[in-house]
Amino acid sequence: MTKAETFGTLLDEMRATAPLVQCITNYVAMNIAANVLLAAGGSPAMVHAQEEAGEFAGFAGALTVNIGTLSPTWVDGMKAAIGGAVAARRPWVLDPVAHFATGFRRKVTADLLALGPTVVRGNASEIIALAGGVSSARGVDSRDPVEQAEEAARWLAHKQRCIVAVTGATDLVTDGNRATRIEGGSPLMPKVTALGCSLTCLVGAYAAIRPQDPFGATVAALTHFAVAGEQAGKQSPGPGSFAVGFLDLLAEVDGVMLDKLARVVRL
Numbered sequence: 001m002t003k004a005e006t007f008g009t010l011l012d013e014m015r016a017t018a019p020l021v022q023c024i025t026n027y028v029a030m031n032i033a034a035n036v037l038l039a040a041g042g043s044p045a046m047v048h049a050q051e052e053a054g055e056f057a058g059f060a061g062a063l064t065v066n067i068g069t070l071s072p073t074w075v076d077g078m079k080a081a082i083g084g085a086v087a088a089r090r091p092w093v094l095d096p097v098a099h100f101a102t103g104f105r106r107k108v109t110a111d112l113l114a115l116g117p118t119v120v121r122g123n124a125s126e127i128i129a130l131a132g133g134v135s136s137a138r139g140v141d142s143r144d145p146v147e148q149a150e151e152a153a154r155w156l157a158h159k160q161r162c163i164v165a166v167t168g169a170t171d172l173v174t175d176g177n178r179a180t181r182i183e184g185g186s187p188l189m190p191k192v193t194a195l196g197c198s199l200t201c202l203v204g205a206y207a208a209i210r211p212q213d214p215f216g217a218t219v220a221a222l223t224h225f226a227v228a229g230e231q232a233g234k235q236s237p238g239p240g241s242f243a244v245g246f247l248d249l250l251a252e253v254d255g256v257m258l259d260k261l262a263r264v265v266r267l
């Protein structure tokens with residue numbers, strides 16, 4: 001982001017552009033992730049077949065790859081899509097959902113990391129485990145605080161030469177050197193399935209309009225989520241109404257509101 005830019009101007013530009021984001025994501029997340037992208041201002045396309053995923057990635061603004069409900073044919077599609085995105089010099093974002101849980105997931109995640117994601121977005125347990133640390137998590141839900149994942153995130157960003165976003169009660173984004181903390185959101189967010197997966201897709205939307213600045217794009221996406229989540233949390237008595245209200249707030253938040261309510265700390 002240039003000095004004149006703010007997260008708000010980035011949001012307004014993203015919304016005006018409505019970037020096409022190819023989301024290879026899990027069965028659980030497909031619908032809410034597409035609705036999150038539409039509400040926030042992006043244009044989702046859930047395209048994963050090996051026969052077309054690479055071709056589509058060649059003209060999409062960005063690609064996101066999520067291993068939540070993995071199978072061998074989907075892996076073939078992921079690798080074809082990544083090849084297309086890399087060839088077209090488009091950003092791609094990896095969401096390593098519960099990568100530690102099985103040998104299959106560990107192998108696929110290692111293969112996908114070797115293809116060089118622009119951004120890795122995961123919860124604290126996933127990032128700790130990606131850096132070789134020990135986490136008590138067994139499934140998709142984090143069991144570790146973000147603070148305990150900061151060193152792992154910096155190490156992974158250095159090793160992968162990518163941006164790493166660790167999400168939780170307070171989010172952290174790092175490129176291995178710089179680090180930024182994003183406050184906000186709601187404790188109701190981890191009670192609604194696939195919001196992390198959806199955030200990964202929104203990172204794709206911002207990266208699509210700032211491919212040369214994936215750090216700033218990632219911070220902007222997490223800030224958009226944090227502000228909308230905090231406002232929705234104030235209005236919602238429980239996870240069901242939160243899920244609906246959150247979509248409304250993702251659409252309602254504009255650049256002025258984002259710059260007014262954002263709580264972003266450069267470390």
Ligand SMILES: Nc1ncnc2c1ncn2[C@@H]1O[C@H](COP(=O)(O)OP(=O)(O)O)[C@@H](O)[C@H]1O
Pocket residue numbers: 122123124140141142167168169170171184185186187188189190194195196197199225226229
């Ligand atoms: N306790 C919390 N308080 C506020 N926001 C949260 C909390 N836990 C998660 N979030 C937010 O929910 C979204 C999903 O993050 P997270 O739950 O960490 O990912 P995942 O769903 O992949 O495990 C992020 O925007 C994150 O900031």
Ligand SMILES: Cc1ncsc1CCOP(=O)(O)O
Pocket residue numbers: 026028029067068069097140193194195196197198
């Ligand atoms: C429940 C579940 N099972 C496989 S993927 C998935 C959704 C995970 O979503 P998130 O990582 O955003 O919580």
Ligand SMILES: [Mg+2]
Pocket residue numbers: 097122123140196197
């Ligand atoms: Mg997740």
